[in-house]
Amino acid sequence: MSGGSRFGEKVLPSRAMSDDLTTLVTGLAERAKEAARVLATASTEKKDAVLRRAAEALRGEPGDRVLEANARDMVAAADMGLSKAMLDRLKLDRERLDGVADGVDQVASLPDPVGSVVEERVLDNGLRVSKMRAPLGLIGIIYESRPNVTADAASLCLKSGNAVLLRGGKEAFNSNTAIAEIFTEALKAEGLPPESVTLLPTTDRQATLVMIGLDGIVDMVIPRGGEGLIRFVAEHARVPVIQHYKGVCHVFVDRSANHDMALDIALNAKVQRPGVCNSMETLLVDESIAPTFLPKLGAAMSAEGVEIRADDRAASHLNGVKRASDEDWDTEYLDLILNVGVVDGIDDALKHVAKHGSNHTEAIVTKDEVNANRWLREVDASLVLVNASTRFNDGFALGLGAEIGISTTKLHAYGPMGLAELCTLKWVGQGEGQVRQ
Amino acid sequence: MSGGSRFGEKVLPSRAMSDDLTTLVTGLAERAKEAARVLATASTEKKDAVLRRAAEALRGEPGDRVLEANARDMVAAADMGLSKAMLDRLKLDRERLDGVADGVDQVASLPDPVGSVVEERVLDNGLRVSKMRAPLGLIGIIYESRPNVTADAASLCLKSGNAVLLRGGKEAFNSNTAIAEIFTEALKAEGLPPESVTLLPTTDRQATLVMIGLDGIVDMVIPRGGEGLIRFVAEHARVPVIQHYKGVCHVFVDRSANHDMALDIALNAKVQRPGVCNSMETLLVDESIAPTFLPKLGAAMSAEGVEIRADDRAASHLNGVKRASDEDWDTEYLDLILNVGVVDGIDDALKHVAKHGSNHTEAIVTKDEVNANRWLREVDASLVLVNASTRFNDGFALGLGAEIGISTTKLHAYGPMGLAELCTLKWVGQGEGQVRQ
Numbered sequence: 001m002s003g004g005s006r007f008g009e010k011v012l013p014s015r016a017m018s019d020d021l022t023t024l025v026t027g028l029a030e031r032a033k034e035a036a037r038v039l040a041t042a043s044t045e046k047k048d049a050v051l052r053r054a055a056e057a058l059r060g061e062p063g064d065r066v067l068e069a070n071a072r073d074m075v076a077a078a079d080m081g082l083s084k085a086m087l088d089r090l091k092l093d094r095e096r097l098d099g100v101a102d103g104v105d106q107v108a109s110l111p112d113p114v115g116s117v118v119e120e121r122v123l124d125n126g127l128r129v130s131k132m133r134a135p136l137g138l139i140g141i142i143y144e145s146r147p148n149v150t151a152d153a154a155s156l157c158l159k160s161g162n163a164v165l166l167r168g169g170k171e172a173f174n175s176n177t178a179i180a181e182i183f184t185e186a187l188k189a190e191g192l193p194p195e196s197v198t199l200l201p202t203t204d205r206q207a208t209l210v211m212i213g214l215d216g217i218v219d220m221v222i223p224r225g226g227e228g229l230i231r232f233v234a235e236h237a238r239v240p241v242i243q244h245y246k247g248v249c250h251v252f253v254d255r256s257a258n259h260d261m262a263l264d265i266a267l268n269a270k271v272q273r274p275g276v277c278n279s280m281e282t283l284l285v286d287e288s289i290a291p292t293f294l295p296k297l298g299a300a301m302s303a304e305g306v307e308i309r310a311d312d313r314a315a316s317h318l319n320g321v322k323r324a325s326d327e328d329w330d331t332e333y334l335d336l337i338l339n340v341g342v343v344d345g346i347d348d349a350l351k352h353v354a355k356h357g358s359n360h361t362e363a364i365v366t367k368d369e370v371n372a373n374r375w376l377r378e379v380d381a382s383l384v385l386v387n388a389s390t391r392f393n394d395g396f397a398l399g400l401g402a403e404i405g406i407s408t409t410k411l412h413a414y415g416p417m418g419l420a421e422l423c424t425l426k427w428v429g430q431g432e433g434q435v436r437q
Numbered sequence: 438m439s440g441g442s443r444f445g446e447k448v449l450p451s452r453a454m455s456d457d458l459t460t461l462v463t464g465l466a467e468r469a470k471e472a473a474r475v476l477a478t479a480s481t482e483k484k485d486a487v488l489r490r491a492a493e494a495l496r497g498e499p500g501d502r503v504l505e506a507n508a509r510d511m512v513a514a515a516d517m518g519l520s521k522a523m524l525d526r527l528k529l530d531r532e533r534l535d536g537v538a539d540g541v542d543q544v545a546s547l548p549d550p551v552g553s554v555v556e557e558r559v560l561d562n563g564l565r566v567s568k569m570r571a572p573l574g575l576i577g578i579i580y581e582s583r584p585n586v587t588a589d590a591a592s593l594c595l596k597s598g599n600a601v602l603l604r605g606g607k608e609a610f611n612s613n614t615a616i617a618e619i620f621t622e623a624l625k626a627e628g629l630p631p632e633s634v635t636l637l638p639t640t641d642r643q644a645t646l647v648m649i650g651l652d653g654i655v656d657m658v659i660p661r662g663g664e665g666l667i668r669f670v671a672e673h674a675r676v677p678v679i680q681h682y683k684g685v686c687h688v689f690v691d692r693s694a695n696h697d698m699a700l701d702i703a704l705n706a707k708v709q710r711p712g713v714c715n716s717m718e719t720l721l722v723d724e725s726i727a728p729t730f731l732p733k734l735g736a737a738m739s740a741e742g743v744e745i746r747a748d749d750r751a752a753s754h755l756n757g758v759k760r761a762s763d764e765d766w767d768t769e770y771l772d773l774i775l776n777v778g779v780v781d782g783i784d785d786a787l788k789h790v791a792k793h794g795s796n797h798t799e800a801i802v803t804k805d806e807v808n809a810n811r812w813l814r815e816v817d818a819s820l821v822l823v824n825a826s827t828r829f830n831d832g833f834a835l836g837l838g839a840e841i842g843i844s845t846t847k848l849h850a851y852g853p854m855g856l857a858e859l860c861t862l863k864w865v866g867q868g869e870g871q872v873r874q
Contacts, residue, residue, distance in 0.1 A: 037791065267872075354474065376569065384863060387869055410571075411656070426818065429822045432824055434824070436709055
């Protein structure tokens, strides 16, 4: 009979280990949560002082320790046979580390979200009501090979008054440990609890499972990495997860579009940085302008080395291009490959995007106000654009100053998450003795 | 060896049933999700017409069918031996049903949140950026014996452009079915998909498990009911859950408080409606004013029939009161019982609230601006009040017009959830050809 698993002796050691890991991770998380309570009411000055101190350390001698640790990680990673791209993501040098320090300083210079007040009004009974930003508590970040995430996540969480529980990638363990130490030392030096930045001392998958099961201790988990990691976290978490799945972003060139503008936007969206989630994977064009627009698009993309995969109608206006397969329309290439399809007007384009889009970024190029408004209203994506490149979907480009990721889940935050999105909004009421009638 | 469960023949029928239920619930949810896509772009006029039509039906002959169905539920419930309080929650009569209809009309008269724009600004490159409210999609509501929740939830979800999947209590099954039918008929009459309001045709717990496991189909689940129901949903859900646990609300009477104001607020918070979550369970008083304030409080509470349970210091200023047990400080009485404790100033009060509070509603009575601000900043609760009764924590009292519940979870929404909280905020960008540099 299938489904009935039996416990054998062989399972016992792993259960025992798992118990140890549970105790270890739970203990660390509980102490980090205690730290979060202190951090929640820390002054802006104190938090900024920690960040400036950490940035300075990254630029100085403790930064050299990070580089040494990273060199050890690089040797081990090369031995493990990591790909060139993976090794490049892992690598830190003085220039990159100074860049990380600059990022930390930049977060210090952003306004403190905690205590800021929105939506103020006075009720008929005189009660002054508003909403005030407050930290979430303890935020878990689960990431892969980039060690700079340790510093980015720590600084964004600290500035927003949250403690952070970090689980980095195995390959970057030494680098992450050295960077986290810089933050715990800066916290100690400023009299804030060093447990506010806690890096798990193990990259065991079992430890991750414990961490994402700590309902009531960990307030939110953000997985940063490939789709596999995000699905694993989302499927096993008992705590809320902010997900950022792939970006299959579209540009729809409406019949009224300015062709030059559409070409500019398409080229920027595809080739300026093809390896990121907000680059375009599919261009849709209204059938009425396909004969005039597509040859220009084909030439421009070809000049940039972009491979086009087209549907039948588009292919008839493009020279020697491949046919797109069914899967191609759902693929995040992160590469110089572009699907091109012809649609029968905006309804057809909306239908295509609803079916193949990933709730990430969707742009229309149009001069038609009705179609522009329909696009903005009807497309379900974290950023919906009229006459602009999909590449604008990031916290820096949208003016948040920094970001911890781009949420493609609609709850809590949709789109780039800055300091405000690492907070909750609590209600605040100020009265002169008001009671309920 | 413990933990290894064996499958026997007896389990097979239930597994088969469970497969049928999975197919049934998943199919209904998928059709409701399809309806959500249509509803998301329905006009305000259309949605309001559905609500006004449903309200009219509740007041007319279809409403009589609801009353007949409710009468059948009442008979069955009496046979099941339900308590008087449970029977009262279940009961509908003409007056109550007219009240339900009024509620539906009231939601129709509220502004449509969908498409409303906030946080508009223009970036340096001229890109106009803002956030636009958009429906979440398909919202699951799991509730117990009150049939009016069917109408409340349906109208709030419809107005905010969301489809709703309802799982009501077993006792109210006939009443809920009749109310849901009124909504599906109104949707049909206005040309909107009737599946926008879908009541599960079973109250089997297995069906609930399937429903809260539909990640990617159900966008959010709100359990409305007792702590047991909420914990069950939170523990088993694979979809995001908005939790509303118990309200253990405090009033802290600071040393600078106006005694008359403190008495008014305390009485209102405790006795105006003791059976609701935003009533006060514990009063804390600064030790310096305990000798003068507590005798007045004791007399006033006693006159209202309130039983006081005090700590040692408070008891010394109160006549013949019980001692509070350790558990009492964490208990939501929902009754005319009040814990009274003496604290050593605001730090001690903050510590007590952090330990025993439930992130619901916490009030301070004070004339001291420093302490007022500390309270607002440092207390972690969905509504934090200065000089006002805890009873203000509800959507109507805070001016939202209506509410679907009060969230005590910090993600997405904290506090009363109105129409805006049933929406997400997507980013919107309008340009004239802007590309990323």
